[in-house]
Amino acid sequence: MNEKIALFTIFGGTGDLAKRKLYPSLFRLYRKGILANHFAVIGTARRDWSDDHYREIVRETIKELNPTTEEAEEFSSHFYYQSHNVNDSEHYDTLKKLSDSLNTKYELGGNHIYYLAMAPQFFGTIVQHLKSQEILTENGFDRLVIEKPFGSDYDSAYQLNEEIRAVFPEKDIFRIDHYLGKEMIQNISAIRFANNIFESQWNNRYIDNVQITFAESLGVEDRGGYYDHSGALKDMVQNHILQVVALLAMEPPVAFSEAEIRAEKVKALQAIRLYSEKEALENFVRGQYGQGKLDEQQFVSYREEPNVDEQSQTETFVAGKFLIDNFRWSGVPFYIRTGKRLTEKGTRINIVFKQVPVNVFKDDIDKCGEKTDLPPNVLTIYIQPTEGFSMTLNGKEIGQGFTTTPVKLDYRHSAETTGNSPEAYEKLLLDSLNGDGTNFSHWDEVAQSWRIVDIIRHAWDKTSVDFPNYEAGSMGPDAAFDLLNQDGFTWDWQP
Ligand code: NAD
Numbered sequence: 001m002n003e004k005i006a007l008f009t010i011f012g013g014t015g016d017l018a019k020r021k022l023y024p025s026l027f028r029l030y031r032k033g034i035l036a037n038h039f040a041v042i043g044t045a046r047r048d049w050s051d052d053h054y055r056e057i058v059r060e061t062i063k064e065l066n067p068t069t070e071e072a073e074e075f076s077s078h079f080y081y082q083s084h085n086v087n088d089s090e091h092y093d094t095l096k097k098l099s100d101s102l103n104t105k106y107e108l109g110g111n112h113i114y115y116l117a118m119a120p121q122f123f124g125t126i127v128q129h130l131k132s133q134e135i136l137t138e139n140g141f142d143r144l145v146i147e148k149p150f151g152s153d154y155d156s157a158y159q160l161n162e163e164i165r166a167v168f169p170e171k172d173i174f175r176i177d178h179y180l181g182k183e184m185i186q187n188i189s190a191i192r193f194a195n196n197i198f199e200s201q202w203n204n205r206y207i208d209n210v211q212i213t214f215a216e217s218l219g220v221e222d223r224g225g226y227y228d229h230s231g232a233l234k235d236m237v238q239n240h241i242l243q244v245v246a247l248l249a250m251e252p253p254v255a256f257s258e259a260e261i262r263a264e265k266v267k268a269l270q271a272i273r274l275y276s277e278k279e280a281l282e283n284f285v286r287g288q289y290g291q292g293k294l295d296e297q298q299f300v301s302y303r304e305e306p307n308v309d310e311q312s313q314t315e316t317f318v319a320g321k322f323l324i325d326n327f328r329w330s331g332v333p334f335y336i337r338t339g340k341r342l343t344e345k346g347t348r349i350n351i352v353f354k355q356v357p358v359n360v361f362k363d364d365i366d367k368c369g370e371k372t373d374l375p376p377n378v379l380t381i382y383i384q385p386t387e388g389f390s391m392t393l394n395g396k397e398i399g400q401g402f403t404t405t406p407v408k409l410d411y412r413h414s415a416e417t418t419g420n421s422p423e424a425y426e427k428l429l430l431d432s433l434n435g436d437g438t439n440f441s442h443w444d445e446v447a448q449s450w451r452i453v454d455i456i457r458h459a460w461d462k463t464s465v466d467f468p469n470y471e472a473g474s475m476g477p478d479a480a481f482d483l484l485n486q487d488g489f490t491w492d493w494q495p
Contacts, residue, residue, distance in 0.1 A: 027065055154447065157446055181424030182384065335484060346385065348381065364404070377392060
């Protein structure tokens, strides 16, 4: 692959995201020769670090990728540290001098990627300073990569977007949703648009319901302070889950290009029914975990976690039903659920197909003396931790008589394949180097997602729930199961 040429300025260079994700991903690109001689990284944060100390930290973060000593030295020599308070205009002048000198030293042609790996309240001020202090270059490209969350509701997201768009055009803004970098999320399009057996049936004539689960077994860990102000609705549904709904529901794009895919995703999001607040309360349920036990391990309740309010009304679980009012999906519920401290970690999508028009086996008796009920065909897409897909079908049980039995066609990527495949952040960094925004969220998508989520949030803020309402280690509150049961469905959760 061709070498890419750019200067990365990472705001929040001493932070968790930079260390856990960005530096290892940059190293993977370096190892593949995509980054070689013509790249440099400036890490900025408040701490007073030297270049040497910064390089030592960078080497530490790539240790588990087993670089040779020469590789680690050579890679980290491209890293420079600049102590910087993002609110201080003078610091940007120092930053500009360093940027200019690295641009010359590494012959970077003015190509610049600004990565904002910091708390969102700083995004606006950083972007304004990049313009006012004339750090943006006339040559090459200037691209902005921005972490989630993008606003905390529609109004704040709109305000932030105005600030950013005053400096960067939409084509140069890369709003990260790291789920869009995941292999199996990208595979949704391959499954749909490269297999006629699925695409021909991908509509309300053949599909009964769609189920999307983003389950986490962990609690809030050390993010209690942040999470208590956010909650599962804003942390997961507004971004990751609605992006997945859009990929599943969109019309086939005319071409597999950024503009065409985006146009179809936006249309799908716009077709999601905007509930009244009353309807939102009927179609969405929230939960918060109490104490619980799983595999002999005892867990504290959410309200007992560090930096969480003892009376917190923040939800750690959401389940809900989206309805999509267009020709393809009218009448097909898209159920979603996500939560912390659930039974196991797993992100999965179930496409549950309708039954055959007539069950000709209905009078057959199975081994237990019960009449045979045909389970539905289910296409399951496994996003993580295992990656792959399976299809449940009905076959005949071997032996005398005629009893049907479910069989499963199951394909999982091997641990070796997934181990060697690029990590989400590596893919997204390469996309930003290529100027390809397909796997990032466009403003139109972000805006519509906030409109959908704000209604639910407002409805919830006016009412309270008796929290905690599910045990740590369970799959959430009873209401999440009732949501499907009342429509005649059940969550399908197979290993
Ligand atoms: P962090 O708290 O670990 O790091 C924040 C960084 O900002 C530090 O380097 C700190 O020194 C710097 N900083 C704070 N105030 C500053 C100031 N006034 N001037 C200059 N620098 C300042 O946070 P993080 O976990 O790395 O997260 C960064 C962003 O990425 C957040 O928006 C977060 O929501 C998002 N994010 C993080 C993760 C993750 O896994 N950590 C995952 C997804 C999204």
